[in-house]
Amino acid sequence: MEKSISLTIDGQVVTVAPGTTLRAACEQAQHPVPTLCWHENLTPANACRACVVELKGSRTLVASCSRVAEDGMEVLTASERVQNARQVVAELLLSTSDATLAPSLQELAQISGADPNRFAGGATWAQPMRDDNNLYVRDLSKCILCYRCVEACGDDAQNTFAIAVAGRGFDAHIDAGFGRELPESDCVFCGNCVAVCPTGALIGKKEYELRQEGQWDESQITTTETVCSYCGVGCDLQLHVLDNQIVKVTSPADHPVTHGMLCVKGRYGYAFAQSEDE
Structure with a gap:
């Protein structure tokens, strides 16, 4: 039987199975982190950075969707540094993309307190809709x-x-x-x-x-x-x-x-x- 992993998430000790990602561990601890690119049946792409958390001893914020939990880790899911990162991610995406049909991006903007107009006025990904097949x-x-x-x-x-x-x-x-x-x-x-x-x-x-x-x-x-x-x-x-x-x-x-x-x-x-x- 594999030894379980114990880590601390926002001051709460959590025990998870080996191989569990920090995202899953945070969810188990009822401290869920927002995600955009993560999908339960797809390989984590580490693309959006919405799920970043602060890991004690790490120079940078880490993507919780792919970082595997290790024994003794100390994780913060809502520190000032994390909140600021999520806010900027949301603001940059809102400045370039049409989010009218993107509930997860809208939720990220809401929980992070993002200002959708902060970077408005710059280049966007606006382009004609492509309708080239029947499906x-x-x-x-x-x-x-x-x-x-x-x-x-x-x-x-x-x-x-x-x-x-x-x-x-x-x-x-x-x-x-x-x-x-x-x-x-x-x-x-x-x-x-x-x-x-x-x-x-x-x-x-x-x-x-x-x-x-x-x-x-x-x-x-x-x-x-x-x-x-x-x-x-x-x-x-x-x-x-x-x-x-x-x-x-x-x-x-x-x-x-x-x-x-x-x-x-x-x-x-x-x-x-x-x-x-x-």
Whole structure:
């Protein structure tokens, strides 16, 4: 039996299993830290720095989503240094990105006391929305480069590697390679990138159209669970229904088969369920 790890989080002694990250340890201690790029089924990208905590003896703040807990650590989750870092992260992202569909970024701004106008007036990621396929649209003015879509397209789920982060600094962007448009790339349109996007930069075509028409109403959407009928794998589906019409399909992140990921048929092949026999 492996020896447990004991550390102190905001003055509270916490015991966790070996291999537990500081983020998970903080959550166990009921001192949760905010996250943007972290996803429970993806490899931590250490991109957003929203989850940083102060570790005694460390010169810099550490990303709690990837730093593994060690015996005797002393961690502060809400020190002045941590709060200031989170505030600046939120303010910088709000100055460049459209956060209207980014609840986690809005929450980070709220809890950190960020001023959305502090860095306003500079360059932004504003750009035309890209509508080049029948399944989802890309509004990269909402992108915060969290790397979630890249991770889901790569080793963590789809293993297609159709997209990556290209460029450096303010020119960094999600790219399909060699300047290709998405339909010309290796993309198989599984939509797993859409499923993990935290900001609405990637959004299903049906949802986008309903939002544009002012008809998307979360309070009126019901969810029905079923099993995908396309093959024998047994993927659990959640059908999001509005006005008796399926408008989106997802899968639970904690499902043992899908882990929230689906193929193109499971996620987008639902029109047959709404067709009427003539």
